[in-house]
Structure formats: C-alpha cells, structure tokens
Amino acid sequence: MNTRHYERYASWCKTLLIIINSLAVLVNATIYLFASKYIIATNQSHRLLENLSVIPQSPVLVYWSSLSFLAGLLVTIYLRQHLIDSWRGHYDWLALMEVLFFLLTFVALQFSYNGLILLVFADIFYSYTDFYTLRRQKTWFWFIAVSFGLLLLTNFDLLSLLIKLPDLSVYLDFIPMSLRVALTFIKNFLGISNMVVFLVSLVAFVIYSVSENHKIEEELRMADRANQELTAYVSLAEKMAEDRERKRIAREIHDTLGHALTGISAGIDAVKVLIDLNPDHAKKQLQNISTVVREGIQDVRRSLEKLRPGALERGSLKEALLKMIADYESLSKLQVVLDYDWDQVDLDIAKEDVVFRVIQESVTNSLRHGHAKQVNIKMTTSPDTYRIVISDNGQGCQNLTYGYGLTQMQERLAVIGGQVSFESIDGFETRITIPKRKGEEE
Numbered sequence: 001m002n003t004r005h006y007e008r009y010a011s012w013c014k015t016l017l018i019i020i021n022s023l024a025v026l027v028n029a030t031i032y033l034f035a036s037k038y039i040i041a042t043n044q045s046h047r048l049l050e051n052l053s054v055i056p057q058s059p060v061l062v063y064w065s066s067l068s069f070l071a072g073l074l075v076t077i078y079l080r081q082h083l084i085d086s087w088r089g090h091y092d093w094l095a096l097m098e099v100l101f102f103l104l105t106f107v108a109l110q111f112s113y114n115g116l117i118l119l120v121f122a123d124i125f126y127s128y129t130d131f132y133t134l135r136r137q138k139t140w141f142w143f144i145a146v147s148f149g150l151l152l153l154t155n156f157d158l159l160s161l162l163i164k165l166p167d168l169s170v171y172l173d174f175i176p177m178s179l180r181v182a183l184t185f186i187k188n189f190l191g192i193s194n195m196v197v198f199l200v201s202l203v204a205f206v207i208y209s210v211s212e213n214h215k216i217e218e219e220l221r222m223a224d225r226a227n228q229e230l231t232a233y234v235s236l237a238e239k240m241a242e243d244r245e246r247k248r249i250a251r252e253i254h255d256t257l258g259h260a261l262t263g264i265s266a267g268i269d270a271v272k273v274l275i276d277l278n279p280d281h282a283k284k285q286l287q288n289i290s291t292v293v294r295e296g297i298q299d300v301r302r303s304l305e306k307l308r309p310g311a312l313e314r315g316s317l318k319e320a321l322l323k324m325i326a327d328y329e330s331l332s333k334l335q336v337v338l339d340y341d342w343d344q345v346d347l348d349i350a351k352e353d354v355v356f357r358v359i360q361e362s363v364t365n366s367l368r369h370g371h372a373k374q375v376n377i378k379m380t381t382s383p384d385t386y387r388i389v390i391s392d393n394g395q396g397c398q399n400l401t402y403g404y405g406l407t408q409m410q411e412r413l414a415v416i417g418g419q420v421s422f423e424s425i426d427g428f429e430t431r432i433t434i435p436k437r438k439g440e441e442e
Helices: 003-041 045-051 059-082 088-108 116-132 137-153 156-162 168-173 177-277 279-306 317-331 349-368 404-415
Strands: 335-340 374-381 385-392 419-423 428-435
Touching (some): 003 116, 003 168, 003 177, 045 168, 059 088, 059 116, 116 177, 137 156, 168 177, 177 279, 317 335, 317 349, 349 374, 349 385, 349 404, 349 428, 404 419, 404 428
Parallel strands (some): 335 374
Antiparallel strands (some): 385 428, 419 428
C-alpha cells in the first residue's frame, strides 16, 4: 500500500480523535449539569451532599468553563495544523498552550475525563515528527514517558485516593435507570473509542514514518549513484577535452614551429655550402633564415595566446577574476569575496595566466569537493613576494591527497618560482607565495 495512505489514515484518526474527545467532554459536562438540575428538581440535594466527599462546583460553571477551555484547545490545534508556516516562530508556544488548555479542561470537568491527553499527544507528537524529524530523540522519549505517565496519574480512581473529588458516578445514581444506562454506555463507549482510535492512528503513523525513512534512504542511494555516474562523466569529459587540447596544440606546433624549424634547418644546410663558394649569397640566405625565425616566433606567440583564459584576453587580471567570480555566483549558491591589493602590480602574461588558473582551480575545488558556501580570496604583497590566501568554509579533508588539480597548481607555480601550501582546518585553505621581480610594481 502507498505510504501516503497511512499518512491519510493517521490524519483521519486525529480528526476522529477531535470529534470523540469533544463529544466526551460535552457528555461529561452535560451529566453534571443535567443530573444537578434533576436532583434539585426532585429535592434530593441533601442526599447528594451526603454521598459526595467534597462540595462540588456549580454545575453551570462546570459546563460552560469546560466547553470554553475545550474550544480554546480546538482553536490552538487548528492554528498548529493550518498556520504552520506563518506561525513557525510560535510553534512551541502553541504546543504549550495545548497542554495548558487540556489541564484547564480536565480541572473544569472536576477530573472526571482525562482522554484529552491522547488527543494532545497525537497532535503534538505527529506534527513535530513531521516537521522536525525526530532530531531530538531524547526529548521525544521523555515527552512520550511523561504523556503516558500523566495519563496514568490523572485516572480518576487513582486521584480520588489522594484527594477528595466529586464522583460523576454519584450523579448518575440519581438519574432514572433507563437514562442512566444510556449515559453510562455513551460515556464508556467514547472512552474506549478514544483509546482504540489513538492506537490505530499511532500504528498508521509508525508505518508511514518507517516507510518514508526507507523511501528517503532509497532516494539517497539513487542520488549517490547518480552523483558517482556524474562524477565519472565529468572526469571522462575532462579527459576528452584534455586530449582534444593536446591534439590541437600538437597541430599548432606541427603547422607553425615544425614548419619554421624545417625551413631553418634546410637554410642552414644551404649556408654551409654557400659560405665558401658565394659569401654574398650565403648572407642573403642567412637573412631569409632570420625572417623565418621571426615568423616562427610570432606563430608560437599566437599559439600561446590561444591557451590564455578568455577573460584575461579581454581585460586585466582583476577584471578577469571578477568575471570568473560572477560566473560562479550566477551558476551556484557559492559566495566569493575578493580582497584585491594588487592594483599597483604589473605582471607579465605568464604570471597572470598562472595566478588566474590557480585561483580558478582553488575555487572549483571548494565548490566541487568541499561543498563550500563561501570562499575568501585575499591577494596582498610584501617587500619580496606576492601572496595569495584562498580559504573556504567547506568540509575540508582529514587526509589530503594530491590529485591532478593540486599537482597542476604546484607545477604551474614552480614554473614562475612560486610555492603553494594547503591546510584543512575548519574548511580548506590554500597559501601561495610568488617572488617579485624588478619592475613588476608601478
């Protein structure tokens, strides 16, 4: 059966509990009022007082106060059921009000009916387990223990041994037999029905909760499998992209540098032959070789520029970093804070490329592996070095493993003489130092 059916059964049972308990309070209050008026009408008041161990409250007061407190309880239950989102901040207070209204109704009925405990228990317990998922298991254990302990302690037979209470059965003894049997049957039927419906609702809710937990666990397993497949797909896509880039670079080298070197080699061989036979022609040939070398250098530069990040081609390092941060923040919930103190720094192309790629890799790792919500990038200078500190509030890691990304960061920085260190305490932190060269600061 669908788990939602059990949820509906529990909801229907709680509605039925409200109806049964409302009728039970009404019946008990009516017995006090009707029996008292009947006793007064038949001039049996003196006999009633002889049979009671304590002077009772006014039957009219008992009737109207118990119904009023019951109305307050029902209104509180309605607010908890239908105004949960807007009343979330007052949710606990409404639960306390339910307990308070139960106690007031119980006292107003002169301790004759305690079945409202089951209604209050069902409403509070089911609603909290639905919205707060039993995160406070010890609290709920004590709540259940106190609730059933209170149900036992508020039993009229037990309370009457401790304190003097007006017994409802004494009132019933004064009513004619036929009506007395009917009222006693209704009173007992409502009490038993209340207990049976509560147990049915409890069973339905337990089945629903267990089924939902199994369903959530299965969804988590499916999500984990999907995440593993996605990770494998991303790794494959990165590998394919890397292979395509290698092939493109190989073609660039073959078409530009390879062509130039072949021409240079042939030209040098010709010069070696001509240098003794025709020096002027050899000089001309050397001029041609020089031209080819310059063209080759230009081709290599153009190939290298194609490897630069697109953001760096269109602006400064700071603008490229801000563009990258904006892209990350627009595509995810990641918040990146950049503290850029390099406005007076003028790095060469190679260093800018390395700095950009290293910061990009760090932010990607914070999002992909650390599941961070915030990343702080602090770029400062000292007399001899440039410093970059990248920290996040992610999961971090206990045993740091140098994968492809971290290894690439070390290799990139080593090319420009930089160093990097990693630390995983309350997140993940990357510290980078790059030595200064003369003329890099304005």
